[in-house]
Amino acid sequence: MKKICAIALTTLVLGVNSMGASAAVRMRLAHALAENHPTSQALKLFKEKVEKDSKGSVKIQLFFNGSLGSEPDVVQQLRNGAVEITKVNASTLENFDPVFKAFALPFLFTGKDNFYQVMEGPIAEGIYSSTKRNGYISLTFYDSGARSFYTKNKPINTPDDLKGQKLRVMDSQTAIRMVHLMGGIPTPMPYGEIYAALQQGVIDGAENNVTALTLGRHGEVTKFYSLDEHSMIPDFLVISTKAWEKLTPEQQGILRKAARESTAYHKGLWKTAEEDAMKTAVEKMGVTIVRPEKKAFIDKVKPIYDEYTGDAVIGELVKKIRATQK
Numbered sequence: 001m002k003k004i005c006a007i008a009l010t011t012l013v014l015g016v017n018s019m020g021a022s023a024a025v026r027m028r029l030a031h032a033l034a035e036n037h038p039t040s041q042a043l044k045l046f047k048e049k050v051e052k053d054s055k056g057s058v059k060i061q062l063f064f065n066g067s068l069g070s071e072p073d074v075v076q077q078l079r080n081g082a083v084e085i086t087k088v089n090a091s092t093l094e095n096f097d098p099v100f101k102a103f104a105l106p107f108l109f110t111g112k113d114n115f116y117q118v119m120e121g122p123i124a125e126g127i128y129s130s131t132k133r134n135g136y137i138s139l140t141f142y143d144s145g146a147r148s149f150y151t152k153n154k155p156i157n158t159p160d161d162l163k164g165q166k167l168r169v170m171d172s173q174t175a176i177r178m179v180h181l182m183g184g185i186p187t188p189m190p191y192g193e194i195y196a197a198l199q200q201g202v203i204d205g206a207e208n209n210v211t212a213l214t215l216g217r218h219g220e221v222t223k224f225y226s227l228d229e230h231s232m233i234p235d236f237l238v239i240s241t242k243a244w245e246k247l248t249p250e251q252q253g254i255l256r257k258a259a260r261e262s263t264a265y266h267k268g269l270w271k272t273a274e275e276d277a278m279k280t281a282v283e284k285m286g287v288t289i290v291r292p293e294k295k296a297f298i299d300k301v302k303p304i305y306d307e308y309t310g311d312a313v314i315g316e317l318v319k320k321i322r323a324t325q326k
């Protein structure tokens with residue numbers, strides 16, 4: 001009897017240890033935005049659903065506010081195994097895989113409806129796993145809004161108004177080229193440095209979605225927001241290939257499902273956030289909204305499309321996206 005009990009106890013301990021081992025899959029998810037940002041709220045939902053649906057076999061630790069570094073830093077950490085998951089803008093990813101250059105092209109989408117049509121369809125799905133060779137795959141996307149110019153001392157009504165203006169851009173060759181073509185002086189820097197750079201006169205303005213005025217407090221130091229809406233660049237939720245391959249097929253399915261659900265949740269949050277930010281910027285921060293004629297801006301950046309037309313990757317992808325607009 002003692003022997004049987006001992007065997008039973010051993011079996012129980014082994015079973016508990018086995019459960020503990022499966023519960024020990026821990027992942028770090030880092031990104032640059034504040035904890036109260038709509039995208040951060042969507043990532044919290046992603047974490048909750050993954051942990052609940054996996055019955056605790058996958059745990060995710062969230063890092064906000066760029067606490068582990070800027071977007072390029074964290075992508076590099078992800079490729080090196082120091083971070084497993086990150087939310088990153090397509091403009092940053094273009095430095096690691098040229099396919100993402102297409103999403104950074106100015107005036108690529110005709111509007112929000114066309115943006116979602118592409119990002120929720122086969123075109124985007126075809127890209128999600130194509131980057132596996134570079135050490136990561138995409139789980140989903142998030143809307144990061146239409147990017148427009150905002151400045152301290154003068155409104156931007158035409159591209160000529162950008163001449164001589166030092167404008168913060170993301171570390172993206174496409175964004176740098178775009179501002180050059182429009183006549184401005186592109187100044188790449190991390191998002192977290194923008195406020196101080198504006199305050200100290202290091203830059204004259206920046207380009208981002210309207211929530212940067214409120215959530216990033218940039219509306220405290222800039223007074224003109226020009227709705228040229230030159231780009232709608234998606235964010236991607238990416239996971240390292242090594243981390244992905246350590247998961248069971250069931251766990252992989254749980255992460256994909258949770259990622260899609262977080263995107264659906266984010267859509268509503270983002271719509272409300274943009275509306276609230278516009279109202280707050282005008283009524284409480286004294287920001288003037290400028291609505292320029294977009295054609296002059298579109299004409300200025302045509303050379304970018306001419307340069308990418310013959311590109312085997314970018315050219316074909318842009319052609320597919322343009323085909324959805326007919």
